[in-house]
Amino acid sequence: MKRVSVVTINFNQDKITEELLVSIAQTNTYDNLEVIVVDNGSTVNPIPLWTDKYPDVKFIRSENNLGFSGGNNIGIAQATGDYYFLVNNDTEFSPGLVQKLVDILDTHPQVGIISPKLVYDFNRSIIQYVGFTQIDYYTCRNQAVGKNEKDTGQYDNLLGQTGYCHGGAMMVKKETCEKAGLMADNFFIYYEEVDWGERINKAGYQAWVRGDAVIYHKESMTVGKNSPFKEYFMNRNRILFIRHNAPAFKAFVFYIYFMLMVVPRNVIKYIKEKRYNFISVLFRAIWWNITHRKTSTKLGYTINKVS
Incomplete structure (x- = not known):
């Protein structure tokens, strides 16, 4: 059984991060799992309190805010898994999520990275993501497949290649990172996952999405909207x-x-x-x-x- 390292980043959102940790504990049935939380320079360091409260979780403190890319790269550097499951701290797991993604990476050598379906937590019948189209270099625009559609099960059988995985939840093979490298730190936040996706594609791997694997997303809890x-x-x-x-x-x-x-x-x-x-x-x-x-x-x- 492959080992999976869940990596998430906390920045002044202790309650939200704890909700994620609770959801993982309540829904996960995958036996070989480690959970890593990188505190990205929060004003008050929550790790001393968390260490006693969550003894099975690995906590890493960065004194500086290194952004989404830098924080995840720190977590990956200390992960022991064969697969890294990078998830936003403002997400919650659904039952069977990890196993469904692992099953694809285990059986499809061409797949280097995979995302589940993301649905909005405020209304779990509304889809946020079931894939991305490729970015048009002339405009630097693309489309999120399924965004804002009502989820009636229309994507439950979706399984296959997509333009890019979603930064809110993406499971990547260790070997993919070794060949394509990690995310570029200088993006800090936004566009880092699609830039990474370009390099993963160029390294010979495909990005996939699985529609019956679901994660719930409380979008923009950290940076806010229109800031x-x-x-x-x-x-x-x-x-x-x-x-x-x-x-x-x-x-x-x-x-x-x-x-x-x-x-x-x-x-x-x-x-x-x-x-x-x-x-x-x-x-x-x-x-x-x-x-x-x-x-x-x-x-x-x-x-x-x-x-």
Whole structure:
């Protein structure tokens, strides 16, 4: 039986993380499982209290917030599993989840990474994800399959290749990480899983999704919706993804599209919504890409609290 390491990240969301740990304990029937929680520089270190409360969980403390990519990479470095199951702390497991994903990785050597179906926790009849289309390099856009559809079982038999796995829940083989590398730390958050997916594809592996494996997602518990933090990294990393992955001509077309279409549209939207501070956030995201190498680890944003 392959060993599975569940890795999740906590950042000032102790209650949410504990709800995940409880859901794993209550639903998991997979025997060879370790659970790793990386505390990503929370204001108050919760690990001393958690160590006694959850003796079977491995806790790792980072004094600095390293983001989704950096935090997961720390967890993977100390994981002992053959498979790494990276899950957001704002998720809850369903019965049989781990076994269903393991079954595919065990029997399909071409599959390097797999995601379950994600449904929204606030309404467990609404789907968030059952796959992604490939990103169009000209626009850096793609689609989430099934998003906001009512779940009537229409994807229960879905099993196969998808464009990318979902960062909220993805199980990856250790050998995949050894060949493709880990997530690029300089994304920090957003686009890191699709950038990773590009490298996994190029390493010769496929990304799959299984529709009858389910995880419940309390989306945006950590960064909030429409925050300056999110707006900065969504725009910065959209450009950075293209710099990492797109051929020169497609990248050139994207830059024109972004400056002539995306920027004016976003600025108009910010004004209509009276989010005037977002205008400077957008231009900071662009300026970072002009002034920094694509491998730069400087974030261009002060990471102290989520705003």
